[in-house]
Amino acid sequence: MTHLHFRVGLHLVLAFALSFLCPGQALKLQLPTDNRALLDKNPEKFYMYVYRTFEGETSKPWQGGGYGFVRNLRRTQQGVVPTRFHEGIDIQPVKRDSAGRPLDDVRAIALGRVVYVQGSAGGSNYGKYVVIEHDWGNGPLLSLYAHLASASVKEGQRIPAGHVVGRMGYTGAGINRERGHVHLELNILLSLQFDAWHKMKFNT
Template identity: 55%
Template sequence: PAFYQYIERDYHGEKSTPWEGGRYGFVRNPVETSAGIIYTRLHEGIDIKALQRDASGEPLDAVRAIAPGVVVHTNQMAGWSNYGRYVVVEHRFDGCKYYSLYGHLSSIAVQTGQRVQQRDQLGVMGHTGEGLNQARAHVHLELNLMLSRQFESWHEASFKNDPNHHGLYNGLNLVGIDIARLYLALQKQPALTIPEFLAEEETLYRVILPRSKNFDLAKFYPWMVREKSAGEAVSWEVSFNRAGVPLKIQASAKPVTEPELSYLKPSGVDGGVLTMERIAGRGANAHLTEKGKQFMRLLVFPD
């Protein structure tokens, strides 16, 4: 609790400041269901609170790189993103690229293309971005997989009136894994790899995608591909955990022309509550929503 920055919650008129809202996962926007209260909003990173402040209350904490890498994006315009001013660093772990993101900075000390080492300063903690104030100043830290090199054209087609100022490093193209749990696991098992870590994750749903030369996920993270007959695949079946992190890619013999739900773990509530409204219904009636199809199209866009 002393590590995480609390959030401000107003649930049916009852105000609270739970530190749990700063953790990774579905920790926000509680909804009452037949199965009890379910938190429906994903927090893709962790919020680390300020430890040092000046006389006026502004945070002074240096924000540092979690691992060696290259700065691939710096957003200096706080109003251009919910992250406020943020930095993205590309890392190569076991031959694959992953992306750490540092949000809500008051200032940025690095430039795109700059190589950084672990603990190099990237900026200063702040409270830039939507819905923050000085009291809740923190750094929002993510460790992400990238989804597609076609993101910019997909975004233009999907959100015509919403300019993308961040190229491939828009948060929609980056899927955050549970970084806090990863660090705890690494303490016990220092040689643990990200594929090994994600192998322990539970599949909530699977989606079949049309075969496409633009399916970058399999190229970015070949460890996800389970079938060696991938060259003969008619389509791809991708397994996701509840947070929408892709876990596994299998060749499928089912021809599809658009993304199609093939499995949803049985549960007593509507799929929308569990999947950020990417899936609706339950049991045999479960299906991808338009929002879900739009997101899945990114993986094979423009096919």
């Protein structure tokens, strides 16, 4: 898949979400880190690669850090297709310390209110993460910043675009120091009943 496909895919996600949430509004959005390689047409330096073994060959494709069906390849009659959906984008660090740990600050992509902070690395597959609610009219949109080394905001805090929400890290499931990154998602809240449903369905 090409850089154009990934860039268009990300833009389509944003456009779809924002078209009905904030019609007629001019929004000020920004990237969450100092990594600008995507804008310089260097996607391999922007998206964090994944480890892939397919048909006996190992690789580190940057495409696995993009949005959509980008992981777990399977050969079909129509050719090779990815079968696992990635809900966000994984952004590489641009700074590391002498031990290889990411040093990048992670910033809010827009004005909003912090609605959740997971400060425990073992509390979720996302590791330590922050969720920010953005009110752009017609309902909230949530941005999520995952796999942080640390969070620097508190629930209920109102913050401007560009405010530092934490330090990039590699907390959470399946991530090591080499693949330290921030996972960025945009989410729409459709129901407040998920926890009750999950407990009933899975008896947790």
